Amino acid sequence: MYGMCTDMTTNPSELEQIKLASQFLRGTIITSLADPLTGAVSDADAGLLKFHGGYLQDNRDLREERRQQKLEPAHAFMLRARLPGGVVTPVQWLEFDRLAREYADGSLRITSRQTLQWHGILKGQLKSTIAAIHHALATTIAACGDVVRTVVCTTNPIESATHGLVYEWAERLSKHLTPHTRAYHEIWLDGEKRVGEVESEPLYGANYLPRKFKIGLAIPPLNDIDVLSQDMGLIAIIECGRLAGFNVAIGGGMGVTQHDASTYPRLANVIGFVGVDEVLALAEVMVGVHRDWGERADRRHARLKYTIDRRGLQVFQDEVERRLGHALAPERPYYFERNSDRYGWIEGHEGFWHLTLSIESGRLADHEDGRILSGLRALARVHHGDFRLTCNQNVIVAKVAGKDRAGIDSIVRDYGLDGYRKQSGIRRHAMACVALPTCGLAMAESERYLPVLLSSLEQLLDRYGLIDTPILLRVSGCPNGCSRPYLAEIALVGRGPGRYDLRLGGDFQGQRLNRLYRQNIDEQAILDALEPLFARYVLVRGETEKFGDFLVHAGIIGLEPGPTTVQGSVV
């Protein structure tokens, strides 16, 4: 299906049947969990397990070795939390940290959608881990699968009061759109089977959605969530300090299938404005149209973006408005300044301070250069505010009282968490997906390769005096684009071991898709392609022109016309 994809061995329409036959996502998960002969679950159950927040994986570094050892692959599970708006309390943090060390591979991973992942959980411990997460007042339900995923939200804007409101909407949307099935309780939480009660999924139906649905709330001028990459983006419109409502953007999506030109990344179209009182209704309508109109025979074309392009935007919008009961109001003005995080201390509302730390690839682990996991644990022990995960795979120590700042700083220093102070312009904004050794879809290294790539790029940039210039680099292990590479100024999209497509020309606001510059090349060729561009950039850029904008202005990258590839004003 996806060429080298080893994620699903069943063909698409089979998955629809599996969902339908699963009795609201139960399948034979309990039986599979109890099977002592294998550390895996059945193929069908692996598909259903995603809806519960779990991915069956294996350590791909060991695959061939174990095959020769006559052992099955080193199976383990990835669990993803559902954390609306990426908020984690210190109590929750300590519990998540403990689970990482006790059940997972000793690390936590901040994802590009501001939630946490645990890797390496053995089948026999899946239930304990999920139960513990539940008892920490969090969940993993619908963190993956054909459902509305984690609802993301801009973190840490300057007006914290309004942020609080927008965050509440993120939470409300998340709750409203969570599947109703009791399967989750029965399987993981020893919930009783309710005999005689007819189960239903009023919104999702028995076979759920054709594909995932990503919702994100952005608070201008910050676009850290890349709102135009969401299936449904809500751009908060704040007037006179009041949250009036949201501009609605639909049809964003990053994923591409290798060698299939009928698949492509797409920016969401802003189609209008909705008041706060209608946000939930609109979301239901949107999910409903995706459910009813989405392609179910061919998963490659099942994302909302293809439905919109297939039917036509106007037709789609008409249907949305028909179901809503009225036309959407016209969109209101907004602008985005940046989609990157602002590092260091920022003063917020009510005298609180927020510290944004730069975590490379979002990986919280202890190693020689920094005891990142231990450092966060130490912070959690003393912190009275909360932690906010960002869609740039970073973490914010939020709501710190002025008097506590020094204590936080001291821990940050002691554990080597202060990388943000000295990182180069390209390092601080870089993002990478997990890829190897755990992701079954990866074609090339991503997270493990990023440090090497950054060193090479930094050497190059330094030569041209660009070491402190912010440049947006994103690396993906495969074209699915979990690190949102199609929006980056420089992107590497994995094609095979050690080989990437080089894409250039995105912007720093998340409003312009980049373009393919070189196809399927190795690191040396990537550096060779970039060097002359850096050389020209230095000469021409003036004080503030961004690298991506320079490429467009200089005609090195040709813009494709249309709102689904470029939006906002090109500076």
Next chain:
Amino acid sequence: MQRGHDQGIRLHLVRADTYPLRNLAKERYLIIIISTHGEGEPPDDARGLVEWLSGKRAPRLPNLHFAVLGLGDSSYPKFCAVGRRLDGCLEKQGATRLIDLGEADVAIEEVAKPWTEQVLGKVVEALPCVAPTLRLMPPRTPEPTPSWSRKQPFIASVLTNQRIVARDSEREIRHLELSLQGSGLHYHPGDALGVCPANPAALVEQWLGTLQLEGTQPVTFAKRTLSLREWLSYERDITKPYRSWIEAHAERGHHETLNQLLQADQQGAFADLLERDQPIDLLRRYPVEWSAEQLIATLRPLQPRMYSIASSQQEVGDEVHLTVAVVSYTRDGIPHWGAASSFLAAAREGAQVSVFIEPNERFRLPSDSARDVIMIGPGTGVAPFRGFLQERQHRGGSGRNWLVFGNHHFNRDFLYQSEWQAAIKSGVLQRIDLAFSRDTSARVHVQQRLLEQGRDLFTWLCAGAHLYVCGDAKHMAADVHQALIEIVANQGGQQPDEAQAWLTDLMRQGRYVRDVY
């Protein structure tokens, strides 16, 4: 046997469990050759005979002339205990001893050869009617024996030497495939492969270094001259400690502690020493001077090691497969090795290994392929069952197969996991029960699984199933046996001693067989 035939004596060679005991009262000449296991136990196939002869039902045997040759290992306290016991019982029942009890140690031939000559001589004397001029009974034509044997092993080459535990396993277990092409050798699943090893070179150097002897020094023993290094590498056992060498070593030095350990009241401590230490450890701990000649003269010959064969020729043809646990560890900061296992572990593709087949007639699949088979094989004890499954797959038949396996960690040492998964999927293997002792604090072993499945196990046995146990003798075999007693007692509504008798009877029928080491 051959010697007997040569002298015109008609000899019937029978296995103890196939001999109808009621015939004993009519016999005139009986030679018993019997080994002793573990804590003075008879081999399984002789239990019936030994218990009967020692018990109340033993008949008076005034017409019987007998001789007993015991086989054992003098390192163990109950050396040749069973031989002694039978010798005593027969005497007690009024039979006449032809010659005294023979007690052969690990180097069997040393005692067995002269004893055999002597006993045959007595028989010829005592049977005046058996004169060489009488018609000789033609010896029963034996099965065509291959020309390869323990004395003349076949040189097999290594086809595959593959580690079959995960990289983070604390032990090393390997799967070897050797080629028997051109040998004409045949084996059945359940048979053993004898491997003639060489000692690890590093260990030989440790000996030479500790004793401060020259490896190139020529040493002559029993009309053979080799360098000291060659003797130690190929001809002498330098990894397994045993009493007579330890005694010799103690005599040469004056180490009080060592002498203490050899005393009769220190059997427990001595047994510990045998288990824990290799001779090299004793050389270091109790330094003593040895000359090269004395050393070679005192050390016993390097014996071949037996490995349960892990394949069926129905599946692998001219190959023989082994499952080898590599004995290697560090003690007091010094690395230690087992002889054969490290020899095999280091054998690259194309390396040559001297081997022979040692049939194990009792440990065979039932000839009736409709019979169910229950296989209990934790650790490397699973080896013969791999051969069993391969054979059963080829033979077909309605008999079901049930495997009970255990080891330390599911993730690391589930030996042949992918093959068992395939066997379950294809339906060749109907049931598999697993116990991984170090995965949880509960320390589950195979016997727990047996108890959990007691009802089905008993049902299978009552319906005629054959039960096989292979693996560690010291703890596992006894624990499994206990579990079986408990199962039979509970499911069959019997008292423990009745259950024991039921199981002994199963053994006698050949339906409960063990290959334990």
